[in-house]
Amino acid sequence: MTQFRLYGCPACGQLQFPPRRRCGRCSGTALGWMPASPRGVIEDATIVRRAAGLAPGEVRHLATVAHESGARLIVRTPEALPAGTAVRLEMHESDALWADATEG
Amino acid sequence: MSGVFDTDVAVLAATEVPYRRRVESGVGTGDLLAQAVIDAVERAGFSLDDVDGLAVSSFTHAPDRAVDLAWSLGLRTRWFMDDGCGGVSGFNTLQHAWRALQAGDADLIVLVAGDVFQADDFSRLVDHYNQTTRNWLRPLEYGGPNGVFAMLTTRQMQRYGLQRADYGRLAVAQREWAMLNPGAVYRTPLSLETYLDAPMVADPLGLYDCVPVVSGANALVLARTDRARGRHARIAGFAARHNPDGQQGDGLATGLRQVAGELWRQSGIGPGDIQLAAIYDDYPAMVLAQLDDLGFIADGDYAGFIQRELATRRFPVNTSGGQLSAGQAGTAGGMHGIVEVARHLMGEADERQVPQARYGLASGYGMVEYRYGMCAAAVILEAGGGS
Numbered sequence: 001m002t003q004f005r006l007y008g009c010p011a012c013g014q015l016q017f018p019p020r021r022r023c024g025r026c027s028g029t030a031l032g033w034m035p036a037s038p039r040g041v042i043e044d045a046t047i048v049r050r051a052a053g054l055a056p057g058e059v060r061h062l063a064t065v066a067h068e069s070g071a072r073l074i075v076r077t078p079e080a081l082p083a084g085t086a087v088r089l090e091m092h093e094s095d096a097l098w099a100d101a102t103e104g
Numbered sequence: 105m106s107g108v109f110d111t112d113v114a115v116l117a118a119t120e121v122p123y124r125r126r127v128e129s130g131v132g133t134g135d136l137l138a139q140a141v142i143d144a145v146e147r148a149g150f151s152l153d154d155v156d157g158l159a160v161s162s163f164t165h166a167p168d169r170a171v172d173l174a175w176s177l178g179l180r181t182r183w184f185m186d187d188g189c190g191g192v193s194g195f196n197t198l199q200h201a202w203r204a205l206q207a208g209d210a211d212l213i214v215l216v217a218g219d220v221f222q223a224d225d226f227s228r229l230v231d232h233y234n235q236t237t238r239n240w241l242r243p244l245e246y247g248g249p250n251g252v253f254a255m256l257t258t259r260q261m262q263r264y265g266l267q268r269a270d271y272g273r274l275a276v277a278q279r280e281w282a283m284l285n286p287g288a289v290y291r292t293p294l295s296l297e298t299y300l301d302a303p304m305v306a307d308p309l310g311l312y313d314c315v316p317v318v319s320g321a322n323a324l325v326l327a328r329t330d331r332a333r334g335r336h337a338r339i340a341g342f343a344a345r346h347n348p349d350g351q352q353g354d355g356l357a358t359g360l361r362q363v364a365g366e367l368w369r370q371s372g373i374g375p376g377d378i379q380l381a382a383i384y385d386d387y388p389a390m391v392l393a394q395l396d397d398l399g400f401i402a403d404g405d406y407a408g409f410i411q412r413e414l415a416t417r418r419f420p421v422n423t424s425g426g427q428l429s430a431g432q433a434g435t436a437g438g439m440h441g442i443v444e445v446a447r448h449l450m451g452e453a454d455e456r457q458v459p460q461a462r463y464g465l466a467s468g469y470g471m472v473e474y475r476y477g478m479c480a481a482a483v484i485l486e487a488g489g490g491s
Contacts, residue, residue, distance in 0.1 A: 018236045018474055024350055046254035048306040051247025052227045062244065062251045062306075064475070072352070072475060074252065076244045096243035 004038035004089055006071065007031060015069035040065040040073065040099065042085040065089065065099050075099040111206045112329035114336040114488060117148035118446035121218065123289050123320035123431045133164045133220045136321040137173055140216045144323035149333040150212060157183035157213030159201060161193030161435040163229055164219045173216075183210035187435075191384045191470025193217055194322070194439025195344065195481035201326050202339055211327060218321025219434025226317050236474050247306070249386075249472055250314055254306035256355045256476055257389040261308065263356060264392075264406040268308055271388040272299035273415040275312045275428055278385070280417065282425025284456035289318050289431040313388055318431030322439040324446065329488060337449040337485040340463070341371030344481035346471075355476030358390075358469055360397035364482075368399070371463075371484040375399045378484070379461045380420040380448055382441025384469040385427050390477070394467050395421070398482060420458050423448065441466040442483060449487035462487050 008015035009023035009031050022029050045063040054060065061077040065087060073089070075097045081087065087099035121140045137160060145152055158181050160170040170184040183204050187193045194217050201213040219225075230248040232238050246252070260266060276296055282288035294312065302311035329338055343366050345359030360367075368374055375398065383391045392406050400419075401409045413419035424430045424444040427437050445464035447453045458464075467482035 018240045020350075024352065044255035044258050046251050046258070046306045046308075047304075048247040048251040048254075050303065050305045050311075051250065052223070053245065054247065060245060060247055060251070062246055062255070064255050070352075074241065074244065074246070074475065076246075092243075094243045095239060096245075097240070 003035050004091065005033045006036040006067070006069070008034040008036070010034060015067070015071055017067070017071045017073055037068045038089045039102070040067040040087055040089055042081050042083050042087055042099070043072065044083060045077070045081060047080060063099060073097055109203070109206050112338050113202045113205045113326060114329040114332055114338040115324050115442070115446045115485065116327055116332050116336050117144045117325040118443040118450070119144040119147055119323050120287055120440070120443055121321040122287055123318045123433050125289060125318055127220050127319045131220065133162055133218060134168055134173060134176065136218045136220060136319065137162065137165065137216050138177055140218060140321040140323035141173070141177060141214050144214055144325045148325040150325070152177060152179060154212050155179050155214055156181050157201060157204060157210030159185040159187060159197035159213065159215045161187040161189070161197055161215075161217035161438060162219055163188055163434050164221065164225060181210070183213065189438070189471055189479055190435055191386060191438045191477065192344070192468040192479040192481045193435045194324070194442050195468040195483060198324065198326070198442065198483060199342055199344060199481070202342065205326060205328055211331070213326045214323055215326065215439065216321060216323040217439040218436045220319040221317050221434055234473060240474070250306040250309055252472065252475060253387045253389065254309045257308055257387065259354050260356055260389045260392065264404055266407055268300060268310070269296060270407050270410050271313060272296045273410050274388045274391060275299055277414050277417055278422045278426045279429045281423045281456060282429035285424050285430065288425035288429050290316060290425070290429045309387065312428070315386055315427040315432035315437070318433050320431070320433030320436050322436045322443045324439065324442060332489055335450040335487070335489040337446040338488045339483060340373070340486040341367045341484040342482070343367035343370070346479045351474050351476070351478070356393055358393055358397050358477065359480035360394055360467060360482055364398050367482055367484065373463055373484070377463050378465045380423055380445060380458045380464045382422055382424070382426070382444045382464070382466040384437070384441060384467055385422055386432070386470065388428070390469055391421070394469060394480070398465070398467065423453065423456050423458065438468050438470065441468065445485055449485055
C-alpha cells in the first residue's frame with residue numbers, strides 16, 4: 001500500500017489540507033506533499049440522497065474526518081460511519097479521499 | 105472630523121427582473137442583466153445617458169464583462185467592475201461603488217447581478233466552483249454543496265440543541281412571506297408537516313432546506329444622496345470580513361461575528377433598531393448563524409428565537425420569501441436581499457410592506473472554498489426622502 005500523504009509545510013511539519021500556499025502555523029511558503037498518518041476520526045457524516053448523477057435509490061456517504069494533525073478532511077466512506085468512528089484514510093488515483101473504519 | 109468619506113450615498117432604485125424556473129428560448133444572461141439596468145435607471149428617474157458607473161456580478165455572463173454590457177446599452181462609463189463572488193457579490197460591488205461615489209470617480213452607478221441557469225450550467229458551476237472544489241471535492245462525486253452544509257447543519261443542531269422542526273418553522277415562515285410576494289417563484293402554502301415529510305436531500309437537509317435554482321436578475325442604482333429624486337435608502341453602515349479562519353473552524357460563525365461591532369458603531373444604532381432584515385439563506389442554518397453573528401439572537405437561544413421572532417414573523421426576516429421560496433438566481437442571490445430591504449425603506453413592498461420601516465439590514469454570505477463559505481458582508485440602510 002502506498003504511503004498516505006497530505007499537503008503541508010516541511011519547515012515546521014504542519015499538515016494542511018486542501019493544499020494552500022502559506023503555512024497557517026509558521027507562515028512558510030515552501031509547501032508540498034508530505035508523508036502523513038492515515039488515521040483520523042469521523043466528526044460528522046451525511047448521506048447524500050439526491051444530486052445530479054445519482055440514480056433513484058443510489059446514495060453517497062460523505063463524512064468530515066478530524067485528522068491526527070488537526071486538519072479537517074471531507075471524504076467518501078463505503079457505508080454510513082457514525083461520529084467517533086476511527087478510520088484509515090486512503091487517496092484514490094482519482095484524487096478522491098476515502099476513509100473506512102479501522103479493524104478492532 | 106469630516107472628509108470625503110462622510111458624504112452620504114444612497115440606493116435610489118432597487119429592482120428585480122422576475123425570477124423564473126425556465127427562460128424563453130434565446131434569452132441569455134446578458135438580456136436579463138440589460139433589462140435590470142434599464143428598469144432600475146428608469147425607476148430612479150434618470151436616463152441611461154446619466155449612468156457613468158456599472159458593476160456586473162454573474163457566473164454565466166462570460167465571455168462578456170461589465171464593459172461589454174455597457175457597450176451594448178450605450179453607456180459611457182468612467183468606472184466599472186466585474187464580480188463573481190456569489191452570495192456577497194451585491195455587497196462587494198456596493199462597497200466599492202459607495203466609495204467611488206464619495207470620491208467622485210462616478211456620479212451614478214448601476215449595480216446589476218443575475219444569471220440564466222439551465223440544469224447543466226448549475227452542475228458545471230458546482231463541480232468547478234474553485235480550484236479546491238475541482239481538485240478535491242469533485243473527485244468524491246460529492247453532489248454539490250448540499251452534503252457539505254448537511255454536515256454543518258448537524259454541527260449546529262448539536263451545538264444549539266436544534267431539531268429539524270426548528271429549521272422547518274423558519275422555512276415555513278419564509279414561505280408565508282413569499283405568499284405576499286408575487287415575484288417569489290414558490291408561493292404555494294407550506295406546512296411544517298409537508299416540510300418534515302419531504303424527501304431527504306442530504307441528511308438532515310430535506311427538499312425545503314435547499315434553494316431552488318432559478319433564473320433572474322436584480323439591480324440597484326446608487327448615487328450621492330443629494331442627487332436622489334424621491335425616496336431612497338441611505339447607506340448607514342457596511343462591514344465585510346472574508347476568510348476569517350482559513351476554513352479551519354467549524355463554519356458555525358461567519359466573518360460577520362468579527363465585524364458586527366464595527367457595523368453597529370458606524371451606523372449609530374443597534375440590532376433593536378432594525379425593523380426588517382434580509383439574511384442570505386442558502387440554507388436555514390446560515391440564516392441563524394448570521395443573525396447570531398450580528399447580535400440579533402440572545403444567549404445562543406436559536407430555537408426560542410425562531411419560535412418567538414421568525415415563526416410569528418414578529419421580526420420580519422427574508423420578507424421576499426428569501427432564496428428558499430423566491431428562488432436562487434445565481435449571483436442575483438447576493439443582491440436580492442439588498443433590493444428587498446431597499447424596497448421596504450422606499451415604501452415599494454406592496455402587500456408585504458413593513459410599515460414605516462426606517463432601518464433595514466441585509467447580509468450576504470458565500471464562496472464555499474471547501475467546508476463552508478468564506479465571505480460575509482452586511483449593509484444597514486436608512487429610509488430617506490420623505491413619503
